[in-house]
Amino acid sequence: MGRKTRMISDRPTLADVAQEAGVSAITVSRTIRSPEIVSERARRKVEAAIERLGYTPDPAASALASRTTSTIGLLVPSLTNNVFADVLRGVYEGVESTRFFVQIGNYRYSALHEEGLIRNFLSQKPAGLIVSSTDQTPEGRRLLETAPCPVVQIMDLRDGAVDMSVGFDQVAAVRKAAQHLLDCGYRRPGFLSARMDPRAQRRLNGFRDFAAANGVLGEDRIITTPQPSSVGMGGHLLEQLFSQAPDTDAVLCNNDDLAVGALMEAKRRHVAVPEQLGICSYNDIEMSRHMVPALTAVATPRREIGQRAIEMLLAEIAERGSVRDRHLDLGSELMIRESTRRA
Amino acid sequence: MGRKTRMISDRPTLADVAQEAGVSAITVSRTIRSPEIVSERARRKVEAAIERLGYTPDPAASALASRTTSTIGLLVPSLTNNVFADVLRGVYEGVESTRFFVQIGNYRYSALHEEGLIRNFLSQKPAGLIVSSTDQTPEGRRLLETAPCPVVQIMDLRDGAVDMSVGFDQVAAVRKAAQHLLDCGYRRPGFLSARMDPRAQRRLNGFRDFAAANGVLGEDRIITTPQPSSVGMGGHLLEQLFSQAPDTDAVLCNNDDLAVGALMEAKRRHVAVPEQLGICSYNDIEMSRHMVPALTAVATPRREIGQRAIEMLLAEIAERGSVRDRHLDLGSELMIRESTRRA
DNA sequence: ACAGAAAATGATTGCGCTGTCATTTTTCGT
DNA sequence: ACGAAAAATGACAGCGCAATCATTTTCTGT
Numbered sequence A, B: 001m002g003r004k005t006r007m008i009s010d011r012p013t014l015a016d017v018a019q020e021a022g023v024s025a026i027t028v029s030r031t032i033r034s035p036e037i038v039s040e041r042a043r044r045k046v047e048a049a050i051e052r053l054g055y056t057p058d059p060a061a062s063a064l065a066s067r068t069t070s071t072i073g074l075l076v077p078s079l080t081n082n083v084f085a086d087v088l089r090g091v092y093e094g095v096e097s098t099r100f101f102v103q104i105g106n107y108r109y110s111a112l113h114e115e116g117l118i119r120n121f122l123s124q125k126p127a128g129l130i131v132s133s134t135d136q137t138p139e140g141r142r143l144l145e146t147a148p149c150p151v152v153q154i155m156d157l158r159d160g161a162v163d164m165s166v167g168f169d170q171v172a173a174v175r176k177a178a179q180h181l182l183d184c185g186y187r188r189p190g191f192l193s194a195r196m197d198p199r200a201q202r203r204l205n206g207f208r209d210f211a212a213a214n215g216v217l218g219e220d221r222i223i224t225t226p227q228p229s230s231v232g233m234g235g236h237l238l239e240q241l242f243s244q245a246p247d248t249d250a251v252l253c254n255n256d257d258l259a260v261g262a263l264m265e266a267k268r269r270h271v272a273v274p275e276q277l278g279i280c281s282y283n284d285i286e287m288s289r290h291m292v293p294a295l296t297a298v299a300t301p302r303r304e305i306g307q308r309a310i311e312m313l314l315a316e317i318a319e320r321g322s323v324r325d326r327h328l329d330l331g332s333e334l335m336i337r338e339s340t341r342r343a
Numbered sequence C: 001a002c003a004g005a006a007a008a009t010g011a012t013t014g015c016g017c018t019g020t021c022a023t024t025t026t027t028c029g030t
Numbered sequence D: 001a002c003g004a005a006a007a008a009t010g011a012c013a014g015c016g017c018a019a020t021c022a023t024t025t026t027c028t029g030t
Helices: A014-021 A025-033 A040-053 A059-066 A082-095 A111-123 A138-145 A170-183 A198-213 A231-244 A256-268 A286-290 A302-318 B014-021 B025-033 B040-053 B059-066 B082-095 B111-123 B138-145 B170-183 B198-213 B231-244 B256-268 B286-290 B302-318
Strands: A071-076 A101-106 A128-131 A151-155 A164-167 A189-193 A222-224 A250-253 A278-283 A296-299 A327-329 A333-335 B071-076 B101-106 B128-131 B151-155 B164-167 B189-193 B222-224 B250-253 B278-283 B296-299 B327-329 B333-335
Touching (some): A014 A025, A014 A040, A025 A040, A059 B059, A082 A101, A082 A302, A101 A111, A111 A128, A128 A302, A151 A302, A164 A302, A170 A198, A170 A250, A170 A278, A170 A296, A170 A333, A189 A256, A231 A250, A250 A256, A256 A278, A256 A286, B014 B040, B025 B040, B082 B101, B082 B302, B111 B128, B170 B189, B170 B198, B170 B296, B189 B198, B198 B222, B222 B231, B231 B250, B256 B278, B256 B286
Parallel strands (some): A071 A128, A128 A151, A151 A164, A164 A327, A189 A222, A189 A250, A278 A296, B071 B101, B071 B128, B189 B250, B250 B278, B278 B296
Antiparallel strands (some): A296 A333, B296 B333
């Protein structure tokens, strides 16, 4: 329905502002998007008109006309997992005070769901995309490869990244933790892991290889479950570990929830930590260092990953191909605390 | 630039599908949006054409033409806070298998930032909006009141909700917890709170009123900080509490992070819980019940809030005015565990 | 003061879709 | 088998903005 007369309730448009300011619509558009190419005089008139009318641009119209948006898509496998909460914080800090805003997609550890989200996000013509793994479906990967916007893959660092990547060597991090247990004199280390997504699986494999190479591998000390990770699950897994391998003297947990749960279960069983059981955690979220005893952990650079990812993305959006180092290894750091410190 | 010949790389449009299927564009549009009003024959042709061309609708064009989107905005004050992670989960479960998708905005406990996000979200013509408080700025509130879409305010339950609301009585919940401490025989209860956003402030006030009414109020046992809540902060606050009121015999923590931190600090100080110090937590996230000793807590219905909020919103989007009970009180439940159970 | 370059501004058109209303086809009762 | 009602389909225009290219204004050096 073509409506010549504008109803009062309608939001003002560019044209309204233009008329109010006595300039053309395109000048208003330019005043908003690149004020530096508009004369001082026009800019002031337009800004005043925008103020008077309470004008807000319509992102849909802008997206349609320009074929792009100010949206940055961020795909994470979980919102409950504190690991990604930290990544998010890093990302948010980086978009702050830019014209971009972040849209989060939660694919709940389902690659298929992730593929759907990639398709959905791309249909919205985002300015850029951050994805939390390198484990896309083949079709998901193809979509990323042919995406018309820059893409950053975070967390892992693996061959054949689609465009850019920021992360650290997860296997090296696990190895570092396992080595530490050996250094502390533990000889029968176990491994606890939940969820068993591809990344968890790779870490487990890293542990297996390391343990085997050092002659301390015991398959009955490796306890996993496909269920989600939680503090309660950490307790259950430790329980299972002790029932099938009572001689276990240390345990490497695939994340902090499990480690805290294991610590509590040890306490309930009156198993002394670190004397009878060493506990080493992975990620090192805030709570771990405040446990009693404080948990030794491999700290992963989650927040920095978020920061660097958004940094690279924004640079690449500003000018395609401008980012030199397209693959950043941020490393990991072993935080030695009481839970493995035995006399 | 009008381009008559379509470049290969371009995404197919409705018109392309229409031509491929031998129908008009509007029929394709209808096949996608309301297949029931299209004939079996046409629908099949269109679906085949969509499949062949790999067509994906352009949401920007759709938004522009129809003046609405399938986006549901969800404003939360924090993504780190597990409380909102649970709410999110409830919401996500509800939009699953609908045509809607959730866009999250994080205003980091800043009402001003929240106002900006409300404005930004509204400019995108969302189908509905969920906001996590009743503490908007006056302008933020005005925006919500005049929003052209349904709005649900969650968590709190207060007079003068803008449109719909789901939550529980936070003050009643605090009172329940405080009453429990008295019932257990604790007579000098303290209160620990961080962040001190308006909601935390109201809970503190609730505690004050209750304690005063029961003759157990001690202002020096109320320890707060404007800094964010964390496990470490729980330890610090307890430390401060003991230094300025050593006779404190119980502590009500404004959330689980603080409670866990307080528990650990008590352990470090060799203060026996629950004998010398009772600890009661607020919210009851998963980890609390697995601590040693397990933490007594007022469980808040976070996930259910998310579920009910999205339920109401979707019903209201489907048909304005169709929701009967526009203000739901989901209550709270005291979970009594070891941290307050003394002989 | 003037030509030429640079800066500022504007007219036009189309992005891809859906609302509206008109037209065609099908269905149904008698 | 016929007309009326209902169902299905289509033509057209416009949503609000930005890309393009043309035009006007301002600035520069001599």
